Amino acid sequence: MLSIVLIGTGNVAQQFYEAMGNKNGIKIIQVIGRNKKKLTPFANCPETSTDFKHIYDADIYIIAVNDDSINTVSQHFTNKSGLVVHTSGSMPLSVLADSVRRGVFYPLQTISKERRIDFSEVPICIEAESSEDYELLRELANTISDQVQTMTSEQRKSVHLAAVFVNNFTNHLYHIGNEICDEAGVPFKILNPLILETAKKATQDNILNAQTGPAVRNDKLTMKKHLALLNNKDYRDIYSVLSNSIRKTHEKKL
Amino acid sequence: MLSIVLIGTGNVAQQFYEAMGNKNGIKIIQVIGRNKKKLTPFANCPETSTDFKHIYDADIYIIAVNDDSINTVSQHFTNKSGLVVHTSGSMPLSVLADSVRRGVFYPLQTISKERRIDFSEVPICIEAESSEDYELLRELANTISDQVQTMTSEQRKSVHLAAVFVNNFTNHLYHIGNEICDEAGVPFKILNPLILETAKKATQDNILNAQTGPAVRNDKLTMKKHLALLNNKDYRDIYSVLSNSIRKTHEKKL
Numbered sequence: 001m002l003s004i005v006l007i008g009t010g011n012v013a014q015q016f017y018e019a020m021g022n023k024n025g026i027k028i029i030q031v032i033g034r035n036k037k038k039l040t041p042f043a044n045c046p047e048t049s050t051d052f053k054h055i056y057d058a059d060i061y062i063i064a065v066n067d068d069s070i071n072t073v074s075q076h077f078t079n080k081s082g083l084v085v086h087t088s089g090s091m092p093l094s095v096l097a098d099s100v101r102r103g104v105f106y107p108l109q110t111i112s113k114e115r116r117i118d119f120s121e122v123p124i125c126i127e128a129e130s131s132e133d134y135e136l137l138r139e140l141a142n143t144i145s146d147q148v149q150t151m152t153s154e155q156r157k158s159v160h161l162a163a164v165f166v167n168n169f170t171n172h173l174y175h176i177g178n179e180i181c182d183e184a185g186v187p188f189k190i191l192n193p194l195i196l197e198t199a200k201k202a203t204q205d206n207i208l209n210a211q212t213g214p215a216v217r218n219d220k221l222t223m224k225k226h227l228a229l230l231n232n233k234d235y236r237d238i239y240s241v242l243s244n245s246i247r248k249t250h251e252k253k254l
Numbered sequence: 255m256l257s258i259v260l261i262g263t264g265n266v267a268q269q270f271y272e273a274m275g276n277k278n279g280i281k282i283i284q285v286i287g288r289n290k291k292k293l294t295p296f297a298n299c300p301e302t303s304t305d306f307k308h309i310y311d312a313d314i315y316i317i318a319v320n321d322d323s324i325n326t327v328s329q330h331f332t333n334k335s336g337l338v339v340h341t342s343g344s345m346p347l348s349v350l351a352d353s354v355r356r357g358v359f360y361p362l363q364t365i366s367k368e369r370r371i372d373f374s375e376v377p378i379c380i381e382a383e384s385s386e387d388y389e390l391l392r393e394l395a396n397t398i399s400d401q402v403q404t405m406t407s408e409q410r411k412s413v414h415l416a417a418v419f420v421n422n423f424t425n426h427l428y429h430i431g432n433e434i435c436d437e438a439g440v441p442f443k444i445l446n447p448l449i450l451e452t453a454k455k456a457t458q459d460n461i462l463n464a465q466t467g468p469a470v471r472n473d474k475l476t477m478k479k480h481l482a483l484l485n486n487k488d489y490r491d492i493y494s495v496l497s498n499s500i501r502k503t504h505e506k507k508l
Contacts, residue, residue, distance in 0.1 A: 115459065123444045157479075159440055162432075162435050163431070169427050171455075174424075181413065189457070195456055195457055201369065207428050207432055208429060211426065211429070226418065
């Protein structure tokens with residue numbers, strides 16, 4: 001039985017709490033957060049606390065707090081013998097205090113409060129400093145996910161950047177598409193099958209071959225018309241830099 | 255029974271041929287294309303032809319050719335009494351020759367040869383110049399799709415532009431994500447669950463609320479680190495204009 005102390009009350013902490021709470025082989029013995037009110041969703045945990053001075057002894061401490069606070073929070077564990085991990089994609093293992101047993105436990109998924117995550121399909125990227133700790137993290141990750149991947153801090157930084165492109169930026173393109181439809185008086189949901197098929201295709205087929213549209217054909221007239229349709233200068237900039245990059249990518253390919 | 259003549263041999267023509275070929279209430283009586291070799295996939299049609307001078311009489315002529323050729327091709331139908339439609343998202347109805355009964359039959363999906371489309375979930379955007387012709391197009395569209403939407407040429411132009419954002423541009427972001435993973439020696443497929451969840455979320459939840467990442471938090475340090483990681487100038491430009499637009503969109507919201 002792995003004993004876990006969870007630090008943090010945000011989206012990641014809550015989703016881990018839900019996912020790990022009912023799993024055999026794991027017991028979350030304590031949840032710690034600065035804000036008493038935000039501990040409410042964890043009320044059925046054996047212990048919730050705002051006091052970083054009374055942390056239970058555990059096998060693994062999961063620090064699920066803002067990137068900027070990870071180092072400060074990790075200082076509270078310098079007297080503990082358990083493994084201390086953070087859950088951030090963009091922060092290296094070394095952001096944790098030198099004197100603790102350090103690791104990373106990064107779930108590669110877009111996580112919000114409202115939407116319950118099925119972790120079984122979420123890759124968990126783990127990093128540790130000893131084979132023993134890798135084993136411990138693999139044991140923890142396997143209880144919630146079928147996809148566990150070891151990864152160095154450098155690699156995780158790149159994966160996090162790639163995630164910004166395929167998640168953050170893609171979501172903004174959906175937002176722009178939504179605005180364009182709203183302005184034209186057409187229901188945005190008409191684009192749903194296209195959005196889903198585009199994503200599905202990327203996971204199954206060759207992405208370069210799937211590229212279509214005026215930019216890959218270098219169809220200047222259509223691109224000019226499109227730019228004239230866009231009232232928002234930022235959207236025109238986005239249209240131009242992306243079209244330019246698509247054209248150059250596919251010229252190289254030829 | 256609706257009789258159909260299909261003009262064109264590209265992806266759209268082939269997918270329509272497959273989708274309509276076995277449907278009750280429709281009969282494709284002829285397929286016409288300039289290139290004899292490209293007519294091979296249509297061999298089991300009653301008639302294939304390269305001769306635009308001997309077009310059969312039909313209820314509907316579907317012109318599925320390049321945008322630039324629609325007008326020229328439509329001139330061959332000036333003596334026909336059937337309805338002549340094109341299948342382009344970006345072209346107005348008026349691109350068809352003045353003297354024909356004109357309409358538009360635009361499938362809103364990314365269509366390639368390799369990937370068989372399930373049209374039942376593909377919105378078919380129709381436009382015509384009389385209620386009788388709308389009925390005819392609705393009848394045709396209903397045989398292959400559950401989502402039929404009437405749309406003016408102006409609206410279709412906007413929807414096509416929105417489709418460029420959610421399909422063409424999104425696909426290029428996937429490509430960039432793929433490159434970043436390749437360079438880091440991490441399998442790109444690790445991003446598959448994130449790609450699919452991001453798309454699914456956009457079709458189900460509020461897109462603005464789903465926006466996460468350094469740009470929406472205006473986390474300048476992370477953005478600076480990300481830019482330093484990108485070797486390709488075009489990718490840095492894409493990162494900057496998208497981050498800038500995300501920040502401004504969410505500042506407005508506050």
